[in-house]
Amino acid sequence: MDSIIGQGIDRIDGRAKITGAAAYAADKRAPDMAHGAIVTATIARGRITSIESTTARNTLGVLMVMTHENAPRQAPFQARADDRHARPKPQLASDEVQHFGAPVALVVAETPEAARAAADSVTVVYEKSAGVFELGDASRDAYDPLKASEGESSDSHIGAVDAAFDAARTRIDAIYTTPYQCHAMMEPHASLASWQNGKLTVWSSLQLIESAHKSIADTLLLEPDHVEVISEYVGGGFGGKLPVHADAILAALAARELGRPVRIVLTRQQMFHVTTHRPASIQRVRLGADADGTLTSIAHQSLSQSARADEFSEPIVNATRSLYAAPNRLTSQRIATLDLPVPDSMRAPGEAIGLLALEQAMDELAVALDMDPIALRLRNEPEQDPEKRVPFSTRALVPCLTEGARRFGWDRRRKQPGTTRDGRWLVGMGMAAAIRGNFLRKASARVTLKSARRAVVEMDMTDIGTGSYTVLAQIAAEVLGLPVENIEVRLGHSGYPDTPGSGGSFGASSCGAALHDACTKLKARLAAGEGAQGLSAEGHVTPGEDYKKYSQFAYGAHFAEVGVDETTGEVRLRRMLGVFSAGRILNAKTARSQLIGGMIWGVGAALEEEAVVDPRFGAFITRDLASYHVPVHADVPDVDAILLDELDPHANVLGSKGVGELGICGAGAAIANAVYNACGARVRSYPITLDKVLPTLLDRME
Amino acid sequence: MRPFTFERPTSIAAATLAASQLGGKFIAGGTNLLDLMKVDVERPTSLVDISALPLRDFGATAEGGLRIGALVSNTDIASDNRIREAYPVLAEALLNGASAQLRNQATAGGNLMQRTRCPYFYDVFMPCNKRQPGSGCSAIGGYSRLHAILGASRDCIAVHPSDMAVALTALQAEIEVHAPSGVVRTLPICALHRLPDETPDHDTSLAPGELISAIILPPPARGKQAYRKVRDRASFAFAVVSVAAILDCSSRTVRDVRLALGGVAHKPWQPRAAERALVGAPASGASFEAAARAAVAGAEPQPGNQFKIDLARRLIARTLTDLAARGG
Numbered sequence A: 001m002d003s004i005i006g007q008g009i010d011r012i013d014g015r016a017k018i019t020g021a022a023a024y025a026a027d028k029r030a031p032d033m034a035h036g037a038i039v040t041a042t043i044a045r046g047r048i049t050s051i052e053s054t055t056a057r058n059t060l061g062v063l064m065v066m067t068h069e070n071a072p073r074q075a076p077f078q079a080r081a082d083d084r085h086a087r088p089k090p091q092l093a094s095d096e097v098q099h100f101g102a103p104v105a106l107v108v109a110e111t112p113e114a115a116r117a118a119a120d121s122v123t124v125v126y127e128k129s130a131g132v133f134e135l136g137d138a139s140r141d142a143y144d145p146l147k148a149s150e151g152e153s154s155d156s157h158i159g160a161v162d163a164a165f166d167a168a169r170t171r172i173d174a175i176y177t178t179p180y181q182c183h184a185m186m187e188p189h190a191s192l193a194s195w196q197n198g199k200l201t202v203w204s205s206l207q208l209i210e211s212a213h214k215s216i217a218d219t220l221l222l223e224p225d226h227v228e229v230i231s232e233y234v235g236g237g238f239g240g241k242l243p244v245h246a247d248a249i250l251a252a253l254a255a256r257e258l259g260r261p262v263r264i265v266l267t268r269q270q271m272f273h274v275t276t277h278r279p280a281s282i283q284r285v286r287l288g289a290d291a292d293g294t295l296t297s298i299a300h301q302s303l304s305q306s307a308r309a310d311e312f313s314e315p316i317v318n319a320t321r322s323l324y325a326a327p328n329r330l331t332s333q334r335i336a337t338l339d340l341p342v343p344d345s346m347r348a349p350g351e352a353i354g355l356l357a358l359e360q361a362m363d364e365l366a367v368a369l370d371m372d373p374i375a376l377r378l379r380n381e382p383e384q385d386p387e388k389r390v391p392f393s394t395r396a397l398v399p400c401l402t403e404g405a406r407r408f409g410w411d412r413r414r415k416q417p418g419t420t421r422d423g424r425w426l427v428g429m430g431m432a433a434a435i436r437g438n439f440l441r442k443a444s445a446r447v448t449l450k451s452a453r454r455a456v457v458e459m460d461m462t463d464i465g466t467g468s469y470t471v472l473a474q475i476a477a478e479v480l481g482l483p484v485e486n487i488e489v490r491l492g493h494s495g496y497p498d499t500p501g502s503g504g505s506f507g508a509s510s511c512g513a514a515l516h517d518a519c520t521k522l523k524a525r526l527a528a529g530e531g532a533q534g535l536s537a538e539g540h541v542t543p544g545e546d547y548k549k550y551s552q553f554a555y556g557a558h559f560a561e562v563g564v565d566e567t568t569g570e571v572r573l574r575r576m577l578g579v580f581s582a583g584r585i586l587n588a589k590t591a592r593s594q595l596i597g598g599m600i601w602g603v604g605a606a607l608e609e610e611a612v613v614d615p616r617f618g619a620f621i622t623r624d625l626a627s628y629h630v631p632v633h634a635d636v637p638d639v640d641a642i643l644l645d646e647l648d649p650h651a652n653v654l655g656s657k658g659v660g661e662l663g664i665c666g667a668g669a670a671i672a673n674a675v676y677n678a679c680g681a682r683v684r685s686y687p688i689t690l691d692k693v694l695p696t697l698l699d700r701m702e
Numbered sequence B: 001m002r003p004f005t006f007e008r009p010t011s012i013a014a015a016t017l018a019a020s021q022l023g024g025k026f027i028a029g030g031t032n033l034l035d036l037m038k039v040d041v042e043r044p045t046s047l048v049d050i051s052a053l054p055l056r057d058f059g060a061t062a063e064g065g066l067r068i069g070a071l072v073s074n075t076d077i078a079s080d081n082r083i084r085e086a087y088p089v090l091a092e093a094l095l096n097g098a099s100a101q102l103r104n105q106a107t108a109g110g111n112l113m114q115r116t117r118c119p120y121f122y123d124v125f126m127p128c129n130k131r132q133p134g135s136g137c138s139a140i141g142g143y144s145r146l147h148a149i150l151g152a153s154r155d156c157i158a159v160h161p162s163d164m165a166v167a168l169t170a171l172q173a174e175i176e177v178h179a180p181s182g183v184v185r186t187l188p189i190c191a192l193h194r195l196p197d198e199t200p201d202h203d204t205s206l207a208p209g210e211l212i213s214a215i216i217l218p219p220p221a222r223g224k225q226a227y228r229k230v231r232d233r234a235s236f237a238f239a240v241v242s243v244a245a246i247l248d249c250s251s252r253t254v255r256d257v258r259l260a261l262g263g264v265a266h267k268p269w270q271p272r273a274a275e276r277a278l279v280g281a282p283a284s285g286a287s288f289e290a291a292a293r294a295a296v297a298g299a300e301p302q303p304g305n306q307f308k309i310d311l312a313r314r315l316i317a318r319t320l321t322d323l324a325a326r327g328g
């Protein structure tokens, strides 16, 4: 029989989603539920001197106004905590304002309309302090992050980079910048909190149940077993729902004060400041190469935003340590403290923007060497991890490059920019490599037989739209020898066995491996003669030595064809192909969707996405989806992702690797390189909007 | 959003009277007004829903033009055969705007009366003369990439976001307006929107309670028409710069030309000098280039939007060249 694992079956939760039966956090209702609206700060730094809320309190239907003056006691915030998503997240805890848009009051009313109207009538008076809002301004005070990200140090240095660079025949030394980006998931953050007999239940939109559970319990000074957290369906997370935000904590506090359930839904505008974002970065890349394209030195140094309220360091240069061979190497990661909201992970933190720089620099080097960019990459393929100096568990970058080139028709690309046209469009092709770290996290799972033919899987994993429900059902079905329809998967509940949740693309592998273990144990007990009905087993996984003995990454190659309007500089994607290798694929359809989704994120990063900061206000001012652009259908006419067969024996028992973030890694650089090939514009400041392309066209044509 | 009363009158007289009261406001499709109410920018105390008024007529005029009732949806205008054949610039402008869902809901009158997309206008805590006269203009010295390069004032540099209005300007349409007094007047589309001057809080020349009842298109113009919209993504984005052009040539000479620009000013911008320079000139790249230069000659950009001058100039020249090639 064909393996069930890997088959591109439809999502088992698909029907519930399209019929509306799947209840997201903001869909949840409870009897006698009240509604909260958050009032947010209109200064970026300072103190609240007074809050006038008489009108709000006297508004018909208003039940309460909570401010720092009357907010219940909560645990203090711990900056630089080890597990940043599990720590207390106190709200309205003091009169201090640490960033624009921070919650300063909560209004709870009988209806959402009354709450919102009353919230608009709250007047807050502030004492403003000066703040720093521009990364360039803060660069003098850049520092080495105190907490290294992803367990790697912020610096690496091998050989003598400066000397090798100076001696190199061909050199690239360029600065690239990437802007603030927002997760902009469809489903806004929302929470419903309800208390019963001293116990709290929070329905929220979350990626990590276990951390959220701890964070909420600790913030409210509650015993963990007095708190239940539920997140059955999540309409996109992308890292923005790793932390618990104000909606969950304030709903829980207000519900306890009022003795009735309270629901809070963030507005789209609030999401830009109340939650997290991807920090802006300034990156310098220096590449030195011999005449034949052999890299003699690689240096990649990054500076990104961190916040006064807490530290976050985007691991921008980490992938550079493993991608290409070169005897002399330097990477460093620095951060600067601004008075903006705290950044956090956003899809492929690190690689997503690090590769925008590195892979564009590689393209520049190929041009300088007059070499094909694929050949340049093939020339610098390492035999082992060039910095960790351990073997790769698997590494199929070369097949991804060659197979992609063949399928895409790379040989039709003309080297000289501006030489291919289609009507008013200047057409170009670009490519870039994809690399994304693979992780395994501690996870557990429980499987219980309802009957000899039906099993229930339980774990506190979430499905943030990725297909977790489906791949877990496939794994259980395969190991237990049951049809997929006979597996019921229950996720997103703090009462279920602990998992790392959805983040860092480690969810499917970690949870899948734990579930594999549970099912294997269950089968063994069945084989030993235990009765079927009600039989239950727990399984576990912990990352082993293989994560130290091997360098573990997933790889890919992106190919993009763009058109640049010769008159206006508008850049439009024409087609895009990604070829990937990511271990064993658990579901061909959901994996492909993840990869395509990631590639489309690359389109956004390359061409559109930018949360603009106005330093006079210390605020993001593009605060809705009409001004914060993400790709729309017309921007992605033809995108395909191909998965090469692979099995990584060192990754986990399934041989799988994460695919949720791989698709974005390098995708934007392929587009940037295609823009260059189309018209000769080398735009190093993302996003590549038409105003940045136009000067090249003016020079060309006039 | 603040509390408001809601009524749906069935006569124009009742509607204009109700909307002329302090805090009164018409609501048509609601696609712009409701968004602004949710962010507390618009604070009507009484909403006058005009959807029950008899403003859905869409037929020929005695002069040989078309009359489009104010409640006809953007989709219905764009997909009408008479529009597609005789006024293609209007159909193109509409189809280049918003999304299919929005166009189904949005009305002709509402489209004309939609408000600027200046981000500072949307945050009630930031100074904005349009929202709060006298508070200042945050866009000046701020994020002004999408703001005006022509006809702006020291008090406001916002642009009007409507694509349809730009096409109507090139078409020299007229607007029919009912006043609360019962008086009905028509005004040329170019007299509807205004430049900001010292009173950017007034987008248009309409007085409170005045209702747009119809758009009147003159008989079809001679020549070829085009709407070209430059934007930051392929669809569902407001214009960075747009141009509506109608070019009528005969034996390689320009007989008549009408131009209107979007995304550059507080109203659809008519580059009269460019039009004048072209009439009688050879229909050549050189004349189009010269006219395009004349069109942006008086531009005063912000630090963040100088590129719009080159962009508008190149777009105009290119659009005219393409129209001439089509036999304009």
Ligand SMILES: Cc1cc2nc3c(=O)[nH]c(=O)nc-3n(C[C@H](O)[C@H](O)[C@H](O)COP(=O)(O)OP(=O)(O)OC[C@H]3O[C@@H](n4cnc5c(N)ncnc54)[C@H](O)[C@@H]3O)c2cc1C
Pocket: A626, B025, B026, B027, B028, B029, B030, B031, B032, B033, B034, B035, B050, B070, B074, B096, B097, B098, B099, B102, B105, B106, B107, B108, B109, B110, B111, B112, B113, B114, B115, B161, B162, B163, B164, B210, B211, B212, B213, B236, B237, B238, B239
């Ligand atoms: C995400 C998004 C993208 C968009 N993109 C574009 C775009 O690319 N190009 C573009 O042109 N537009 C765009 N729009 C705007 C859209 O075209 C307008 O929202 C729509 O046309 C408004 O029509 P409505 O009937 O919904 O107006 P409403 O929202 O009902 O009203 C808008 C205003 O007009 C007034 N009003 C309505 N009818 C009349 C009347 N008959 N007489 C007098 N006053 C009246 C109302 O009082 C209100 O002030 C976009 C909108 C959104 C939300």
Ligand code: SF4
Pocket: B116, B118, B119, B120, B121, B127, B128, B129, B130, B131, B136, B137, B138, B139, B140, B155, B156, B157, B158, B200
């Ligand atoms: S440009 Fe006009 S709308 Fe924008 S902030 Fe200035 S006054 Fe307000």
